[in-house]
Amino acid sequence: MSTIEERVKKIVGEQLGVKEEEITNASSFVDDLGADSLDTVELVMALEEEFETEIPDEEAEKITTVQEAIDYVVAHQ
Amino acid sequence: MSIEGKVALVTGASRGIGRATAYALGKMGAIVVGTATSEGGANSISEGLAEQGIQGKGMVLNVTSQESVDSVLKEINAEFGAPLIVVNNAGITKDNILMRMKEDEWDDVQDTNLKSVFRVSKAVLRGMTKARWGRIVNISSVVATMGNMGQTNYAAAKAGMEGFTRAMAREVASRNITVNSVAPGFIATDMTDALPEEQHDMLKKQIPLARLGQPEEIANAVAFLASEGAGYITGETLQVNGGMNMR
Numbered sequence: 616m617s618t619i620e621e622r623v624k625k626i627v628g629e630q631l632g633v634k635e636e637e638i639t640n641a642s643s644f645v646d647d648l649g650a651d652s653l654d655t656v657e658l659v660m661a662l663e664e665e666f667e668t669e670i671p672d673e674e675a676e677k678i679t680t681v682q683e684a685i686d687y688v689v690a691h692q
Numbered sequence: 693m694s695i696e697g698k699v700a701l702v703t704g705a706s707r708g709i710g711r712a713t714a715y716a717l718g719k720m721g722a723i724v725v726g727t728a729t730s731e732g733g734a735n736s737i738s739e740g741l742a743e744q745g746i747q748g749k750g751m752v753l754n755v756t757s758q759e760s761v762d763s764v765l766k767e768i769n770a771e772f773g774a775p776l777i778v779v780n781n782a783g784i785t786k787d788n789i790l791m792r793m794k795e796d797e798w799d800d801v802q803d804t805n806l807k808s809v810f811r812v813s814k815a816v817l818r819g820m821t822k823a824r825w826g827r828i829v830n831i832s833s834v835v836a837t838m839g840n841m842g843q844t845n846y847a848a849a850k851a852g853m854e855g856f857t858r859a860m861a862r863e864v865a866s867r868n869i870t871v872n873s874v875a876p877g878f879i880a881t882d883m884t885d886a887l888p889e890e891q892h893d894m895l896k897k898q899i900p901l902a903r904l905g906q907p908e909e910i911a912n913a914v915a916f917l918a919s920e921g922a923g924y925i926t927g928e929t930l931q932v933n934g935g936m937n938m939r
Contacts, residue, residue: 651866653864653866
């Protein structure tokens with residue numbers, strides 16, 4: 616069973632088309648990984664599916680880095 | 693990718709342009725969900741589709757209610773899968789000259805004809821984004837560009853719809869989703885039957901093809917924009933009006 620961190624990084628890699636080794640916890644989706652506004656929405660959709668949760672829009676807006684995504688998932692397990 | 697087996701949603705499909713469009717998409721192999729505001733309307737859509745040998749059904753939808761949009765989308769997703777072809781056709785008229793127009797005549801037309809497009813288009817985007825394929829076709833009107841006496845509310849809503857079409861087309865183009873409008877001229881439907889006969893005669897004089905259009909002639913244009921062959925057309929408004937609004 617992979618850790619939450621690994622699962623988040625895998626999804627980020629798939630959604631944004633970047634290699635997992637290029638992704639660090641501090642990576643910003645937009646500034647470091649080249650996501651556009653639609654990408655970030657789709658990323659949240661993918662996280663919702665992977666972790667079987669619903670992320671409200673106001674929360675989703677605050678998730679801008681890999682670490683923030685991990686923190687959100689951990690807090691809402 | 694043909695539209696064979698794809699789910700198509702057509703709002704306002706119990707009669708007129710909506711019904712003809714539902715049939716045209718069904719003939720191209722789509723599974724069609726047509727909506728009406730009443731149970732009776734939804735049943736007649738189901739029966740009509742069955743008679744035509746088209747897979748799908750009618751459902752009750754009130755496009756002015758977010759709740760109704762959400763629940764119908766949920767039902768479609770569960771029963772048929774995500775709709776990848778969506779025709780925003782539901783619309784009403786509440787004509788009056790501006791000096792007599794009531795606020796509710798203005799508001800009702802904006803809500804049913806324009807805000808509905810926002811509600812439905814937003815609700816179907818998730819499925820289209822995931823599929824990396826989608827077709828949205830909004831049914832506008834020649835009145836959006838020409839204007840028409842007694843229709844400030846309707847013309848404003850339809851012109852708004854065409855602007856929405858262009859903005860949304862830019863937003864979702866990278867996901868291979870196209871958004872277009874079809875602007876019918878005067879088509880023989882219940883909506884134009886309500887016009888007085890003198891106006892019909894006057895109208896025909898302004899139409900180079902000298903007749904009202906048939907709902908099927910609009911449906912053909914919508915079906916084309918929904919097809920694979922129209923994949924490089926987006927943000928466009930296709931005029932289908934017998935030549936009355938050449939530009």
